[in-house]
């Protein structure tokens with residue numbers, strides 16, 4: 001079974017944070033470094049990881065969170081204007097995504113679900129390409145291998161298994177690399193999913209496989225409290241982080257609105273995985289402030305007071321307070337961030353219109369990797385059929 | 398030429414692939430030390446170790462889903478689903494993920510996963526151990542579906558399936574596992590392309606199309622028909638997707654009559670697809686309606702009555718009589 005061997009000094013913290021020692025139903029402590037008041041606290045293990053984040057990096061965190069929030073607003077507007085078929089907003093979850101994304105290294109492979117626009121940004125996915133799926137011009141939109149960022153997966157939880165299999169592949173590659181004295185950096189995988197998806201059988205099976213094979217995978221669950229209209233309590237009787245114990249690996253709940261803590265915890269977890277110590281489950285405790293998608297109406301199922309309470313914990317506001325209080329960023333910086341955001345929004349707006357509608361012939365071309373007579377036959381029929389219209393047009397002229 | 402059973406031929410084919418492709422690996426329930434419930438993977442763990450032959454946790458979605466991840470990382474996973482009736486927990490991964498990843502990535506990603514499924518009835522088994530779900534998968538674009546009917550094909554087709562860049566569902570006719578035949582391990586011959594049909598018996602009066610477990614039944618029916626002075630052509634389809642309509646069409650143009658036999662329920666089955674295509678392609682060559690011989694529209698029945706359910710020589714001969722009566 002997966003060893004839960006921890007780096008020196010982490011046992012105590014994990015006993016507290018992962019409920020490795022607590023009964024499954026008991027509340028779990030939450031790792032938090034930057035509180036809603038914008039003050040930096042400490043943690044016996046993760047403060048060491050937080051110390052690696054220099055002021056420049058903090059400013060990057062802030063910039064990226066602000067950029068992706070601005071992008072989110074723009075995409076929502078584009079949907080309202082009929083430019084996108086649907087949009088899946090991330091507002092409220094910026095810290096969970098920017099913090100975890102920045103903890104990954106280029107050789108790590110990411111399996112997102114469908115809301116990880118912030119992670120996509122960090123992984124250098126062109127955000128215009130990311131909109132292709134929502135505009136209905138692609139079922140993907142980017143080359144997953146370019147930035148080791150997989151396509152979005154709309155079937156809940158399916159990607160958690162792909163992540164574990166991919167991690168098993170990395171494990172094998174690392175063994176081969178060790179045998180050949182390769183200097184390739186060690187890699188791990190992050191699988192993103194939601195609290196609702198955690199009820200799907202595939203999440204269970206992925207955790208069983210990950211534990212059994214000690215796969216280098218970090219399960220990153222964004223508990224944003226709602227699966228469309230259904231609250232987390234309907235998905236689980238125990239804090240999600242506590243489930244890891246049942247599989248035999250560490251589970252940590254982190255304040256998902258605290259970008260510093262998310263980064264620290266994810267960095268620790270990825271190191272744990274890359275070093276061959278097995279999987280980790282991170283539950284980022286956060287909140288989906290807006291609607292589930294642009295087709296959703298949250299007023300039908302939740303109190304606005306709940307939303308308001310979570311707005312008090314806003315991930316951007318608290319980092320801004322901290323940066324200002326510590327003198328790590330001045331007004332000019334925040335002005336620049338705002339200008340950057342507007343620039344990004346402008347880029348997205350202009351590129352969306354230009355996203356090319358593909359030719360259905362492209363779809364014929366990629367159903368199979370190798371020649372397939374039925375595809376050839378149907379394409380030939382389509383060509384002939386289309387050509388019929390062209391000659392009709394000619395005769396009409 | 399060596400003589401071996403179909404089970405042994407698949408075993409040898411897997412051995413050859415494990416030897417030739419260092420990235421290939423087998424995964425499934427009980428396939429390691431036990432060698433699989435049908436012993437198809439017998440001895441392979443000893444030879445290749447538990448990194449190449451994995452006794453997985455008991456989770457079909459997990460097996461296929463992790464195989465997809467391994468394939469994305471450049472490996473060539475061959476999954477065993479223990480029995481036909483237990484593939485359904487993996488149905489989601491196969492149809493919504495495995496089949497579509499190449500298309501969704503516009504060809505940038507390939508998922509060369511092979512899924513081996515022992516299928517079909519005739520062995521007196523209990524519920525969920527005798528089903529023929531091939532049509533469920535054939536309807537899904539992005540998958541290839543093949544089924545060997547003899548040892549030589551089995552040996553080569555499994556290797557070609559593993560080499561194929563597309564996902565392949567490899568249906569093994571479990572009631573023929575112990576059928577012996579000659580295998581030419583040097584020369585694949587017609588098996589070079591596992592997606593092409595073979596004319597296994599030439600004839601001029603009617604064509605019988607079958608695949609997997611029913612090929613020997615179709616041949617026996619054709620032999621029986623010669624006693625009535627009939628010359629019957631038999632086609633072993635081998636591949637259900639893609640389906641080699643050209644070979645079937647050429648045969649029908651010669652014989653004018655077509656019977657299709659499969660164990661799966663007739664309704665919504667592969668036979669209907671063949672009948673429709675042939676009526677489109679060779680309508681004026683048909684002397685009689687295309688006739689299907691298949692299972693009833695019911696859950697696979699209890700073993701004690703499965704003989705009444707399964708297509709057999711008599712049912713095929715009855716269909717032939719009907720066809721020839723036109």
Ligand SMILES: Cc1ncc(C[n+]2csc(CCOP(=O)(O)OP(=O)(O)O)c2C)c(N)n1
Nearest residue numbers: 115154155156194195196197224226227228
């Ligand atoms: C297998 C499956 N069932 C249902 C859906 C429809 N659906 C899309 S999102 C969603 C809620 C998901 O909630 P959660 O996992 O918490 O993620 P969130 O969207 O809140 O980030 C549902 C039911 C789906 N996409 N896939």
